[in-house]
Amino acid sequence: MRTRSIGLSLFATAAIVVAACTGGGTPAPATPAPVTPAPVTPAPATPEPKVWKIGVVTDVGTLDDKNFNQFSWEGAQKGAAAIGGEATAIVTVASADYDKNVQSFVDQKFDIIVTIGFALADATAKAAKLNPTVQFIGVDQAPCLTGAGDPDPTFTDCSGDMATLLPNFQGLVFAEQEPGYLAGIAAASITTKKVIGAIGGAAFIPPVVRYIKGYINGAHSVDPTIQVKVAYVSDDLGKAFNDPAGGKAFATQFIQQNGVDVLFQVAGKTGNGVLAAACDANIYGVGVDVDQHESTPETAKCTVTSAEKKLSIAVEQAIMRVGDGSAKGGIIGNDAKNDGIGLSKYYEFESMFSSDAQAKIQAAFDGFKAGTTDPCAPANCTDPFE
Amino acid sequence: MDALVMFLYDIPLLGLLFQFGGYVISILPTTGPIFLFAAAPIALGSLCGLMNERSGIVNIGIEGMMLTSAFVSAYAASLMVASGATVGGDAPFGASTPLIVGVLAAMIAGMLVSSLHAWLTITIRTDQIISGTIINITALGLTSYLNQILSKASPPNAGTFQPFIVPADIVELPVIGWFINAILNQRPITLSIIVLVIAMQILLFRSRWGLRTRAVGEHPKAAETVGIDVIRLRYRNVILGGIFAGLAGASLALESAGSFQNNMTVGRGFIALAALIFGRWTPLGAFGAAILFTASEALERSIRFVPPPGQLGEIMIGIPLQVYGALPYLITIVVLAGFVGRSTAPAAVGQPYERERRH
Numbered sequence: 210m211r212t213r214s215i216g217l218s219l220f221a222t223a224a225i226v227v228a229a230c231t232g233g234g235t236p237a238p239a240t241p242a243p244v245t246p247a248p249v250t251p252a253p254a255t256p257e258p259k260v261w262k263i264g265v266v267t268d269v270g271t272l273d274d275k276n277f278n279q280f281s282w283e284g285a286q287k288g289a290a291a292i293g294g295e296a297t298a299i300v301t302v303a304s305a306d307y308d309k310n311v312q313s314f315v316d317q318k319f320d321i322i323v324t325i326g327f328a329l330a331d332a333t334a335k336a337a338k339l340n341p342t343v344q345f346i347g348v349d350q351a352p353c354l355t356g357a358g359d360p361d362p363t364f365t366d367c368s369g370d371m372a373t374l375l376p377n378f379q380g381l382v383f384a385e386q387e388p389g390y391l392a393g394i395a396a397a398s399i400t401t402k403k404v405i406g407a408i409g410g411a412a413f414i415p416p417v418v419r420y421i422k423g424y425i426n427g428a429h430s431v432d433p434t435i436q437v438k439v440a441y442v443s444d445d446l447g448k449a450f451n452d453p454a455g456g457k458a459f460a461t462q463f464i465q466q467n468g469v470d471v472l473f474q475v476a477g478k479t480g481n482g483v484l485a486a487a488c489d490a491n492i493y494g495v496g497v498d499v500d501q502h503e504s505t506p507e508t509a510k511c512t513v514t515s516a517e518k519k520l521s522i523a524v525e526q527a528i529m530r531v532g533d534g535s536a537k538g539g540i541i542g543n544d545a546k547n548d549g550i551g552l553s554k555y556y557e558f559e560s561m562f563s564s565d566a567q568a569k570i571q572a573a574f575d576g577f578k579a580g581t582t583d584p585c586a587p588a589n590c591t592d593p594f595e
Numbered sequence: 596m597d598a599l600v601m602f603l604y605d606i607p608l609l610g611l612l613f614q615f616g617g618y619v620i621s622i623l624p625t626t627g628p629i630f631l632f633a634a635a636p637i638a639l640g641s642l643c644g645l646m647n648e649r650s651g652i653v654n655i656g657i658e659g660m661m662l663t664s665a666f667v668s669a670y671a672a673s674l675m676v677a678s679g680a681t682v683g684g685d686a687p688f689g690a691s692t693p694l695i696v697g698v699l700a701a702m703i704a705g706m707l708v709s710s711l712h713a714w715l716t717i718t719i720r721t722d723q724i725i726s727g728t729i730i731n732i733t734a735l736g737l738t739s740y741l742n743q744i745l746s747k748a749s750p751p752n753a754g755t756f757q758p759f760i761v762p763a764d765i766v767e768l769p770v771i772g773w774f775i776n777a778i779l780n781q782r783p784i785t786l787s788i789i790v791l792v793i794a795m796q797i798l799l800f801r802s803r804w805g806l807r808t809r810a811v812g813e814h815p816k817a818a819e820t821v822g823i824d825v826i827r828l829r830y831r832n833v834i835l836g837g838i839f840a841g842l843a844g845a846s847l848a849l850e851s852a853g854s855f856q857n858n859m860t861v862g863r864g865f866i867a868l869a870a871l872i873f874g875r876w877t878p879l880g881a882f883g884a885a886i887l888f889t890a891s892e893a894l895e896r897s898i899r900f901v902p903p904p905g906q907l908g909e910i911m912i913g914i915p916l917q918v919y920g921a922l923p924y925l926i927t928i929v930v931l932a933g934f935v936g937r938s939t940a941p942a943a944v945g946q947p948y949e950r951e952r953r954h
Contacts, residue, residue: 269743270743270746271743271744271746271747272747273747273749274746275749302740302743438900440896440899440900444917447858447861447862448861451856451857451858451859451861452859452861453851453852453854453856453859454633454636454846454847454851454852454859455633455861457851457852458629458630458632458633458851458889458892458893459896461629461632462625462626462629462893462896462897462900463896463900465625465626465629466622466625466626466896466897466900466901467900467901478856478859481852481854481856482851482852485755485851485852485853489758505854506749506752507752507754507755507852507853507854508853
């Protein structure tokens with residue numbers, strides 16, 4: 210125990226030291242070579258151009274996880290390149306370190322601090338309130354604020370308006386129903402039994418429900434007679450999102466008893482077991498959040514596409530808004546209008562999607578942009594059991 | 596025949612029972628293989644607990660042992676793939692070298708963690724609950740931490756074992772076909788559980804080793820007086836018990852997910868303990884309890900996916916679904932409280948054994 214905590218502290222300290230030492234130079238190691246221009250030594254006469262210091266605090270995990278951390282980090286690097294700055298990352302080792310890691314960037318006088326994942330929402334809101342001159346960007350974060358602007362982790366008093374209380378905090382959220390809708394069209398285009406399925410982690414997590422309701426509407430937009438079977442794994446968050454073995458048993462039974470031939474997973478790591486069950490049953494799976502054909506190679510052989518949040522684009526644009534001074538605080542929605550969502554590549558399954566199907570997917574995407582397609586109709590996006 | 600069924604179904608109240616029976620029979624063929632598969636890691640965990648508790652050592656560290664083994668098996672298999680071993684192939688169960696190495700590594704990992712438990716509880720004589728708790732906390736922290744470091748390199752994947760496919764002729768046999776399919780349409784570790792449970796039942800109650808183990812668990816002093824080396828036997832049993840926890844971990848990593856996830860056991864080690872208690876510290880009982888737990892989950896899912904028709908369906912959907920999932924654990928509490936039969940732990944469980952010194 211003791212050895213471990215010493216090891217952890219050492220690692221965390223090392224991470225901070227690395228961050229501190231590299232603050233003005235290159236980002237943390239083990240990352241793709243960033244395209245940061247070397248700081249230009251200014252000629253004495255001209256005023257020094259501002260070099261933005263952009264700090265990225267990841268969620269627990271790694272920087273190259275082919276998931277939230279990696280794509281947000283890529284966006285931060287692109288944003289840095291676009292506005293003339295340098296991005297530096299701290300990889301969080303334990304969730305207890307969120308505040309500490311954010312603070313270390315504040316202490317080093319960083320201009321923009323990007324935090325990745327909904328778990329960091331409260332730490333980011335706290336720091337944003339204490340440091341009004343620093344710009345904060347939270348990926349997948351919509352914190353609940355009290356009237357005083359403090360985060361309320363219990364979600365009881367959410368009377369605070371983020372835009373006015375924390376004008377320096379952009380909370381990036383995503384319209385999950387839109388990629389869900391696109392996934393629904395894709396699933397409806399390849400089903401032969403006219404029965405498709407979706408498995409969500411927990412019914413009380415709104416983004417999960419939005420994905421699935423979009424999926425239902427998308428499928429029905431292709432063919433209203435298609436049956437969409439939906440089930441939620443559990444109300445226990447561990448079983449709902451972190452239990453691949455349980456997800457596999459759940460999905461195996463779901464596939465057998467419902468007879469689906471395409472299955473969309475919205476259940477995190479439990480969903481990796483759902484995809485495994487789909488592969489074992491020789492049916493097709495649809496991934497979620499990121500391109501799962503890449504992020505979970507063990508089930509790539511049956512993952513035809515994924516309903517994706519384009520994290521890289523969302524982060525890049527948020528940084529650019531800070532750069533040109535147009536950034537406003539509050540919940541910032543990302544959707545088709547800013548290419549913040551989409552469907553992943555089809556890889557070896559490309560030939561399964563007819564040009565007609567691909568045209569329908571493109572048309573829906575354009576419809577979201579134009580505001581003519583409503584992914585939350587006819588089935589609404591709020592009530593999981595409607 | 597149909598007329599008889601309809602007659603039975605229409606009897607007031609009692610008819611519901613028949614309808615329920617009919618529904619269970621109708622879903623068993625599809626759900627049977629699934630709940631046996633889900634029960635395997637729990638039953639294996641119970642066997643680990645059994646080896647400990649029957650020789651007088653409390654083990655609440657099964658969860659941590661399973662998690663460690665799952666971690667080791669997944670990365671050992673990855674390492675083999677990375678070093679050039681072939682994946683796939685036509686071997687039975689899709690058993691490639693990396694997968695077999697993964698299982699062996701898991702068994703060794705289980706034994707190593709168990710050795711720690713044995714040393715702490717038998718030699719150091721620490722509180723056995725504390726030792727188990729330490730194992731659980733350390734395993735969760737250490738595996739999650741190492742997983743973060745190791746997953747950086749995107750280790751290659753070894754895939755999973757494949758189930759044995761029962762010939763259609765056998766599956767279609769009337770009455771017993773589904774049962775044979777449920778047992779045999781499984782991956783190798785799940786298949787082995789049947790053999791292990793029966794073997795353990797016989798060994799524990801019909802062999803010299805079993806008699807000695809039970810004696811040590813009930814009354815170590817008496818056992819020592821008749822010449823049994825209590826310390827040695829406890830060490831041996833606790834360490835061998837780790838093999839079962841290892842297999843449970845390997846089953847989670849290499850039969851289900853194909854990779855390791857932080858905290859992927861999600862409490863199965865504790866469910867295994869509940870099954871052991873529910874099964875009154877016997878291998879068959881614990882296995883039955885594990886089956887009951889996972890079967891009631893399967894029933895809950897069935898009611899959601901294909902609800903029974905008619906009056907029974909209305910009633911069953913009306914009951915909150917969580918009740919079905921919670922039912923086996925409620926029964927466990929009832930059993931523990933002694934309302935239904937007696938479930939008594941081995942008498943010496945939890946007490947460190949100290950040899951009497953010669954005066």
